[in-house]
Amino acid sequence: MHTRAYAAQSSSSPLAPHTIERREPGDRDVLIEVLYCGVCHSDLHAARGEWDGIRYPCVPGHEIVGRVSAVGKAVSRVAPGAIAAVGCMVESCRVCEACKRGLEQYCDGPHGFTQTYNGWVQGGGENTYGGYSRTIVVDEHFVLTVKHGAQQLAAVAPLLCAGITTWSPLRHWQAGPGKTVGIVGIGGLGHMGVKLARALEAHVVAFTTSPAKGKEALRLGADEVIVSTDAADMSRHTGRFDFILDTVSVSHDLDAYVKLLKRDGTLTLVGAPATPHPSPSIFNLLLRRRSIAGSAIGGIAETQEMLDFCASRNIVSDIEMIAMADIEKAYARLLRADVRYRFVIDMQTLAS
Numbered sequence: 001m002h003t004r005a006y007a008a009q010s011s012s013s014p015l016a017p018h019t020i021e022r023r024e025p026g027d028r029d030v031l032i033e034v035l036y037c038g039v040c041h042s043d044l045h046a047a048r049g050e051w052d053g054i055r056y057p058c059v060p061g062h063e064i065v066g067r068v069s070a071v072g073k074a075v076s077r078v079a080p081g082a083i084a085a086v087g088c089m090v091e092s093c094r095v096c097e098a099c100k101r102g103l104e105q106y107c108d109g110p111h112g113f114t115q116t117y118n119g120w121v122q123g124g125g126e127n128t129y130g131g132y133s134r135t136i137v138v139d140e141h142f143v144l145t146v147k148h149g150a151q152q153l154a155a156v157a158p159l160l161c162a163g164i165t166t167w168s169p170l171r172h173w174q175a176g177p178g179k180t181v182g183i184v185g186i187g188g189l190g191h192m193g194v195k196l197a198r199a200l201e202a203h204v205v206a207f208t209t210s211p212a213k214g215k216e217a218l219r220l221g222a223d224e225v226i227v228s229t230d231a232a233d234m235s236r237h238t239g240r241f242d243f244i245l246d247t248v249s250v251s252h253d254l255d256a257y258v259k260l261l262k263r264d265g266t267l268t269l270v271g272a273p274a275t276p277h278p279s280p281s282i283f284n285l286l287l288r289r290r291s292i293a294g295s296a297i298g299g300i301a302e303t304q305e306m307l308d309f310c311a312s313r314n315i316v317s318d319i320e321m322i323a324m325a326d327i328e329k330a331y332a333r334l335l336r337a338d339v340r341y342r343f344v345i346d347m348q349t350l351a352s
């Protein structure tokens with residue numbers, strides 16, 4: 001079926017209206033009318049071809065909240081009219097050990113997991129198209145349910161990537177009472193990291209390069225704010241942190257953060273810059289048995305757990321709503337780290 005969308009036709013062309021083909025919903029599929037789609041920095045990296053393997057046309061968007069319009073006959077968890085959500089994955093093998101454990105994002109099957117956009121349809125190889133579109137068709141397994149109130153749906157959309165990408169490592173590295181946790185970069189991911197780490201009752205320290213975000217970070221839930229460009233201030237916190245989550249979208253010096261870890265502390269990278277970080281100093285790592293790790297999004301069950309946790313605590317993203325046609329202006333502001341704190345596209349602004 002034809003669907004109106006916004007696409008980049010090449011790494012150098014601005015996003016513009018485009019028509020894509022969605023498959024007819026099969027027995028296990030859910031057809032969703034997209035109401036809101038968050039704007040992740042990954043959308044920009046992909047549209048501009050900053051990562052390898054981007055295929056065009058590229059229709060970004062993996063923070064999707066919408067209304068179910070139709071379901072296949074084998075679908076049991078959602079019904080037409082329900083509010084549903086889709087995040088960063090739309091397929092995986094479902095039978096490997098990782099998938100069986102709910103770690104679909106680390107699928108070991110022959111095709112790995114299929115990303116919501118710029119993914120390879122399992123077995124078929126066609127490109128997948130994301131949420132900058134009026135509809136999406138997704139296997140029921142990858143459809144999340146939303147318990148937030150009707151007024152909150154736009155602000156729920158960013159939980160589908162920014163929320164789960166920070167929740168998953170915070171849980172894995174056991175952020176909680178008695179732990180000192182740093183969140184680096186107060187953007188879309190980082191502001192959710194601050195909110196979630198606070199809700200998990202860790203002592204939360206926000207690191208920002210934008211002094212103007214300091215008071216805001218306290219409002220979001222940080223106990224302390226450190227302006228990371230102040231080297232003297234940074235050095236006062238050596239050896240303090242159990243865990244630091246780095247969400248920064250550009251290459252930068254990791255040593256400044258590794259030094260702040262306690263013995264056995266971990267710096268986990270979720271930011272995915274176009275160019276590598278400078279190689280970190282080995283001595284900072286070995287002298288206190290510190291680790292640098294990475295983490296990718298989160299599994300489906302874990303995403304539902306995070307959504308339900310957020311609904312029960314009334315947690316949503318801080319958003320700025322935009323029209324689809326303003327996406328290039330939004331990308332320009334993302335590059336200036338000037339978003340409070342996630343753009344969400346009102347998809348009704350894209351003519352069907």
Ligand code: NAP
Binds near residue numbers: 188213272296337339
């Ligand atoms: P974002 O909203 O643009 O936030 C990035 C933040 O990084 C900025 O707000 C800024 O925070 C900081 N920053 C920007 N330029 C900087 C610089 N030159 N030096 C130091 N800090 C700088 O982006 P996002 O949507 O949160 O995504 C962040 C990164 O995570 C992207 O690379 C994205 O692709 C990646 N990502 C990874 C996963 C995963 O599964 N691992 C999932 C989603 C996104 P301050 O102003 O506070 O310094």
Ligand code: ZN
Binds near residue numbers: 040042161162
């Ligand atoms: Zn994302």
Ligand code: ZN
Binds near residue numbers: 092099100
């Ligand atoms: Zn698998």
